Amino acid sequence: MIRAFLGLELPQHIRSQLVLRQYLLPLQRRIPPENFHITLVFLGDSTLPQLEDLHLALDRLVVPALQLQITGLGLFGKDKPHNLHAVVAPDDGLVRLQAKLVTLARNCGFVLKPRRFHPHVTLSYLRAGSFDRGELEAAVVRDAQFRTEPFAVQEIALFRSVLRPDGAEYDVLERYGPAQGAVSAKGQNL
Template sequence: MSDTHYFVAAVLPQEFKQHIERYYSILKDALPFQRWVHPEDLHLTLAFLGKSGQEQLQKLVHDLNLLLQEKQAFSVTLHGLSTFGKVTSPRVLWCGIKRKDELFSIQKAVYNICTQNGYALDQRPYSPHITLARKWLSEEPFRENTPVASAFTEEFSYKIKIKEIAIYKTCLNRTPKYNPIHKFQLLT
């Protein structure tokens, strides 16, 4: 096994990725983070797997296919910006997702399949979000209620249709760095 990591995530529609890319220049000017997530790398994580052998991945693909072939596509609603880490110097800037039963149901089922396949997953409660940037750079403290953040929150309170789930492979030496190695279509 290499240092390659894998995760299972809801695939975000291309139109959302293009839409958010238009806001990146505004956000980047107002919110100085070290690394911004490439628009093609935007996703909604369901389970972080870490390292994996090919046999284990093949079994997971089989089991997730059985699980997801009967699941319906669903919508999620974006809900504001927030952070992880120190309030004044956060390590992650993210866009929240309003609670949606369908999302939590699929995440729980995916989580259970992953643990049954031998993956040691995070035990914390699921907190759905889309990571936008990492590592605050400014000497000035971060402020969540800036005019830019408020405008972003108002603009991004809309629904995204989730039609696919994927297993992604992390390729640290590439941009974009997340490569979907298997996609599962949800029923529409």
């Protein structure tokens, strides 16, 4: 079984801006910048036949070019915050792409948990007792005006997620872009 998800990689200059933002926040544990991404569909534990079927479907998908932007910070977990993230501005094209990917994944035999799509980039997973809630909420409010410039995204990635004691490690198995089909993580057409 391979723990996998579909997502969007971020350009290096956006990663750099998020790293700077992380270090201005009162956090004990930060997500490493190489793990920054926007999750589109969490596939969970996947079999090779499922991933092969999904690969064939994604290879035929034309990925639209998107212009995305980070617009502020947010917290998931109302009474018990557990995730601090950068918010991705609403984008109809992104919502349509995500819905299409959910349908493709289900058609390939993936059983997906129903989740509302809230595009974001996780900056820190929060553990109870590891942060001062008032201080963190004040920092999120203070950074409400944080914005990146719009950035282009033209391909989606199939990520593998390996759980380690110090956090998850992600690597790209395949990339799918506008009409060129799958590109391996080494940049060669498959």
